[in-house]
Amino acid sequence: MTQDPLARQKGERPIIALDRVERRFGAVEALRGISIALHPGRALALVGESGCGKTTCARIIARMDHPSEGRLLYRGEDRTAAGSASAERAYRRDVQMVFQDPFSSLNPVYSIDHHLTRPLLLNGHAPTRGEAAGAVEALLADVGLDPAVTRRKFPHELSGGQRQRVNIARALAVRPAVLVADEPTSMLDVSIRLGILELLARIKKERDLALLYITHDIATAAHVAEEMVVMFAGQMVEWGDTRAILADPRHPYTRLLLSAVPDGERPLRRGDSTRFLKIADEVRSLSRPRAERVEQVGANHFIRPPAEAVPAAA
Amino acid sequence: MDAPLIDIRNLTVDYLLDKGAFTAVNNVSFSIGRGEIFGLAGESGCGKSTIAYAITRLSKAPAWVSGGEILFDGVDLLQMPEAKLRDIRWTRIGMVFQSAMNSLNPLMRVKDQFHDVLNRHEGFSREQSLARGEEMFRLVGIAPGRIHDYPHQFSGGMRQRIVIAICLALKPDLIIMDEPTTALDVVVQREIMEQVLDLQAQYGFSVLFITHDLHLMSQTCHRIGVMLKGQLVEVGDVSQVSRAPAHAYTRQLWDAIPHLPATARQGWFA
Numbered sequence: 001m002t003q004d005p006l007a008r009q010k011g012e013r014p015i016i017a018l019d020r021v022e023r024r025f026g027a028v029e030a031l032r033g034i035s036i037a038l039h040p041g042r043a044l045a046l047v048g049e050s051g052c053g054k055t056t057c058a059r060i061i062a063r064m065d066h067p068s069e070g071r072l073l074y075r076g077e078d079r080t081a082a083g084s085a086s087a088e089r090a091y092r093r094d095v096q097m098v099f100q101d102p103f104s105s106l107n108p109v110y111s112i113d114h115h116l117t118r119p120l121l122l123n124g125h126a127p128t129r130g131e132a133a134g135a136v137e138a139l140l141a142d143v144g145l146d147p148a149v150t151r152r153k154f155p156h157e158l159s160g161g162q163r164q165r166v167n168i169a170r171a172l173a174v175r176p177a178v179l180v181a182d183e184p185t186s187m188l189d190v191s192i193r194l195g196i197l198e199l200l201a202r203i204k205k206e207r208d209l210a211l212l213y214i215t216h217d218i219a220t221a222a223h224v225a226e227e228m229v230v231m232f233a234g235q236m237v238e239w240g241d242t243r244a245i246l247a248d249p250r251h252p253y254t255r256l257l258l259s260a261v262p263d264g265e266r267p268l269r270r271g272d273s274t275r276f277l278k279i280a281d282e283v284r285s286l287s288r289p290r291a292e293r294v295e296q297v298g299a300n301h302f303i304r305p306p307a308e309a310v311p312a313a314a
Numbered sequence: 315m316d317a318p319l320i321d322i323r324n325l326t327v328d329y330l331l332d333k334g335a336f337t338a339v340n341n342v343s344f345s346i347g348r349g350e351i352f353g354l355a356g357e358s359g360c361g362k363s364t365i366a367y368a369i370t371r372l373s374k375a376p377a378w379v380s381g382g383e384i385l386f387d388g389v390d391l392l393q394m395p396e397a398k399l400r401d402i403r404w405t406r407i408g409m410v411f412q413s414a415m416n417s418l419n420p421l422m423r424v425k426d427q428f429h430d431v432l433n434r435h436e437g438f439s440r441e442q443s444l445a446r447g448e449e450m451f452r453l454v455g456i457a458p459g460r461i462h463d464y465p466h467q468f469s470g471g472m473r474q475r476i477v478i479a480i481c482l483a484l485k486p487d488l489i490i491m492d493e494p495t496t497a498l499d500v501v502v503q504r505e506i507m508e509q510v511l512d513l514q515a516q517y518g519f520s521v522l523f524i525t526h527d528l529h530l531m532s533q534t535c536h537r538i539g540v541m542l543k544g545q546l547v548e549v550g551d552v553s554q555v556s557r558a559p560a561h562a563y564t565r566q567l568w569d570a571i572p573h574l575p576a577t578a579r580q581g582w583f584a
């Protein structure tokens with residue numbers, strides 16, 4: 001990623017880019033100047049607290065919502081406004097979503113087989129039912145489920161983790177170029193989250209997918225994504241190479257976020273809670289105003305420095 | 315050693331289903347000392363919440379406590395008449411659940427919700443309730459003047475702190491916290507857990523802290539119990555369970571947690 005996500009357009013063109021996107025809901029500025037780019041075979045993590053605008057980005061990319069200002073680019077073309085019916089269909093095929101809730105996203109009256117056969121047939125990826133059956137088995141195996149056992153099952157017969165794997169298989173059945181995963185593990189038990197993250201990282205590589213991974217859990221971002229955007233109140237506050245950001249976070253909000261990731265090796269300090277409350281409030285309030293200036297702090301590492309001074313403890 | 319505040323012995327809880335009884339908690343024993351923060355960990359469905367409800371005898375059908383004792387200050391809660399239990403619930407054993415922030419009455423100002431609880435359990439007047447409520451607001455880091463506001467005027471994290479404040483206003487001896495911060499982001503989680511630790515040091519209550527996050531548990535608890543499919547497979551001091559787990563399952567739980575890379579810098583605002 002660069003300061004301007006389109007700057008690399010000559011060398012390697014992103015499949016999808018948001019260019020200075022604003023989204024307002026009445027008085028709420030849900031997105032303020034969001035510029036991101038998704039490339040084949042790479043994953044970008046959008047990280048931030050509840051309400052910072054992550055899902056709004058995902059919905060715009062999935063064309064379930066539109067920017068108030070700014071542009072949506074698809075393979076280099078401005079597609080902010082809806083195109084012809086066939087162009088829209090092609091776009092929607094190319095961009096698939098996996099949602100947070102693995103329980104409500106599958107239809108309880110259909111078998112897993114039906115859930116996967118349908119997109120294969122609809123998109124012409126399997127001309128006959130026989131070929132579709134083979135493709136379903138391959139898809140299930142690919143997401144780590146036993147095809148023989150899982151095919152005939154219905155959603156309620158699967159655990160949350162298994163259902164999320166079916167959701168991923170269903171998205172892959174369409175053979176998209178872009179996969180948007182909005183909090184795919186947050187409703188799953190911790191003991192199975194890692195498996196889903198590893199699955200996403202593997203299919204991204206094997207299928208040369210562009211992956212947008214959305215999470216409020218910064219600890220999971222590094223398992224999936226080479227690049228990361230830390231958002232706060234609709235704004236990108238820090239972005240670039242994931243490892244560079246984690247090793248040397250520069251924005252006070254990123255530091256605050258990292259300081260709060262539970263780490264069994266560091267017991268919480270006792271007798272100090274009012275101090276942390278005060279610091280957290282200060283960091284939030286100085287990170288909230290619109291900051292136009294972007295500062296490059298590494299080869300692929302950028303921040304929007306807050307106008308106000310950072311609390312001393314940082 | 316002092317007698318523990320609560321001593322759970324051979325607790326067994328079944329769910330009575332059409333196809334037969336399902337044992338969700340199987341012969342579980344552990345105790346919590348006075349002023350101790352005890353953590354109960356384990357994957358989803360292992361029986362943690364079932365234990366929390368059994369302690370307060372709030373289990374709903376088809377849950378059935380089929381065996382064991384729960385000695386609270388030496389008295390078996392399971393044998394206690396319901397009327398007597400009502401005196402203990404909330405005044406001596408408080409509870410904060412994951413969705414507690416949504417349990418505040420949206421139509422009532424927060425000060426009235428304090429009064430509701432304090433008047434019912436302690437016979438407080440409005441003035442007394444307001445004074446105690448303001449004191450509790452200060453303790454959980456919210457400006458006391460805001461006690462006149464309605465729940466929707468607070469963020470989720472603030473509402474969860476208000477529930478903790480209402481619970482603490484009765485000065486209980488034991489607080490059961492079942493995933494109290496799971497629905498909140500990590501910054502708010504740290505705010506709340508640091509506050510609970512400070513309040514604990516000040517008031518000396520005991521805590522049963524239920525979470526699936528072993529890291530958070532290690533950061534806050536004195537002792538930890540690990541459950542697997544209804545059984546308690548390991549109990550020990552934080553340092554032992556986190557550094558040298560005796561049970562293979564505990565190690566597995568640790569390894570399953572997505573962790574920041576070793577190169578990440580975390581010690582900000584320490």
Ligand SMILES: Nc1ncnc2c1ncn2[C@@H]1O[C@H](COP(=O)(O)OP(=O)(O)OP(=O)(O)O)[C@@H](O)[C@H]1O
Pocket residue numbers: 025028029030048049050051052053054055056057216
């Ligand atoms: N349709 C809408 N109408 C009005 N406000 C909206 C709408 N959708 C989103 N918002 C507001 O926009 C902001 C961003 O919401 P968004 O859902 O994108 O956040 P998020 O980062 O996905 O949060 P979470 O982690 O809770 O899912 C919030 O303040 C939200 O209340």
Ligand SMILES: Nc1ncnc2c1ncn2[C@@H]1O[C@H](COP(=O)(O)OP(=O)(O)OP(=O)(O)O)[C@@H](O)[C@H]1O
Pocket residue numbers: 329331336338356357358359360361362363364365375376377526
């Ligand atoms: N009302 C009920 N009827 C039947 N079975 C139930 C009922 N409530 C819970 N169970 C079962 O009892 C077991 C223990 O459930 P419990 O809610 O105590 O788990 P938990 O450890 O709190 O899980 P989580 O981390 O998901 O909250 C699970 O297998 C669950 O399916």
Ligand SMILES: [Mg+2]
Pocket residue numbers: 054055056
């Ligand atoms: Mg969201």
Ligand SMILES: [Mg+2]
Pocket residue numbers: 362363364492
């Ligand atoms: Mg539970």
